[in-house]
Amino acid sequence: MQSRIADGRRAAPPRPTLLVGDILQCHAAFDRLQQRVLELSLERQACIDETAGSSVDAWRDLVPRCRALRETLTSLRQLSHFTREVYECAADVCARAQDWPEALKALQQLVHLIYPALAVQQLQQQQQQRCSPVPAGPPGLTSSAPSLPAAAAEQGSGCAAVARWADEGCDEDGDAGLLGGLGAALVDGATVAAALRQPEFRRWPEAAAALSLYFACVQQQAGDRLDTLTTLRRFPRRILETPEVQLALRLHSALGGPGGNFVSLFRLRSSAPQLVQLVTVAAAQRGREQALVVMAAAYRSIAVPAVCRMLQLASNTRQLLACLKLLADRGHLGAQRALGGLQQEEQVWAATVVFK
Known part of the structure; x- marks a missing residue:
């Protein structure tokens, strides 16, 4: 039987060794x-x-x-x-x-x-x-290797x-x-x-860019800004100046503020390196849901291709329906109406999203 720790939760069993060998x-x-x-x-x-x-x-x-x-x-x-x-x-x-x-x-x-x-x-x-010694030259000629700088x-x-x-x-x-x-x-x-x-x-700049976005996109806790600043302070200045890290900083700015800047978020993410795109998956999903809320308030109806283009979904209507369903499950009336209409369409890509 598993042992129990002080607060009554089950203690995890010891993890077996995973060592591969030599x-x-x-x-x-x-x-x-x-x-x-x-x-x-x-x-x-x-x-x-x-x-x-x-x-x-x-x-x-x-x-x-x-x-x-x-x-x-x-x-x-x-x-x-x-x-x-x-x-x-x-x-x-x-x-x-x-x-x-x-x-x-x-x-x-x-x-x-x-x-x-x-x-x-x-x-x-x-x-x-x-600094390694060079072969000796002809008599009368001397060669000297440069000394190692301090x-x-x-x-x-x-x-x-x-x-x-x-x-x-x-x-x-x-x-x-x-x-x-x-x-x-x-x-x-x-x-x-x-x-x-x-x-x-x-891949050094790519990994640094992904790490700089981790706490804002994945962790999402109260101190994520402090964690991000601490991470950036440990980067060499030359790494901070690379295009990959600069793009990540712009992505971080697009995530900040009330509501975020969805247009910049999706545009920057589409041109980001692979590892950065993977780290920002959850943030992009949250951004798409919030962008749909804004569209529902701004438009009575809008074509599905236009919505997918603005949300950087290419022709992925399945993902659009998933975003609408999440909002509908939370009680958003516009998303409920739009989802109900699209589910009745045979060709979703050629349909129109009706929010009101």
Whole structure:
């Protein structure tokens, strides 16, 4: 029988270990995971808008496999580009599965530790290559390698500190060690700029943009603005200046204020990177419902194609009917009338939404 804690709630049973094995087994498990991700992506034709429940369930089946890889790499003290690939995949899978706590862990560790630490490692390796001794030339000629600047030496020592993140002690997911303040604070603008020119770091701005919107779009608690500001303060200035993060800030502004700016919200979201669109799924749904309330007050009737175009629904009339049903269930009279009329139409796309 399950034990009970003080307030009478059932205590969750202990979670079994999810460790995969050694690093070779991690690579094999990650190859299998990537193959399954590719299969699901092809099945859904890379559709990242609001997915059906069956599709979400298929992605949720992959979440434990992503967590197992993350925990194994933490236990193995691995901080490399393979770690980056695992966390990028975990962020994508968890966002598609709408497992937001797991998605937040992956995004935070990517943005606050993994990308900055690898950028510092890259700078250190480049400096070491430039400082390596060159072969001796002909007699009478001398060659001298450039000396390592003091700033680069400091970056190298900082990288070593970041690489020991697991030695400082962490919780079961490694979050305490990963988010202990190391990483981004050690990276200057030149290091970030050099990293962003490399293909391995191309998703750094995308992950930072998704993380900057997480608390406003997913968490929705009283302190979400403070959480967002705290997150932004930890970004390197060069990351804040990237187009992806600037677009995310404009999206955040469109979400704010009474009622929000629906036109800007849908327009900006349609041009956002994939991970940002996934994080803003719930916010877009809330925005569409509020926009329909505004339309019901402003219009007596309006064509279905026009409504879908304004709400960025393409030709997805099923989703329009779902939004109207949610409003109708809450007692909105205009939505009830519009839903009743559309349900009687044989071709919804060619019909007219009648609110009054």
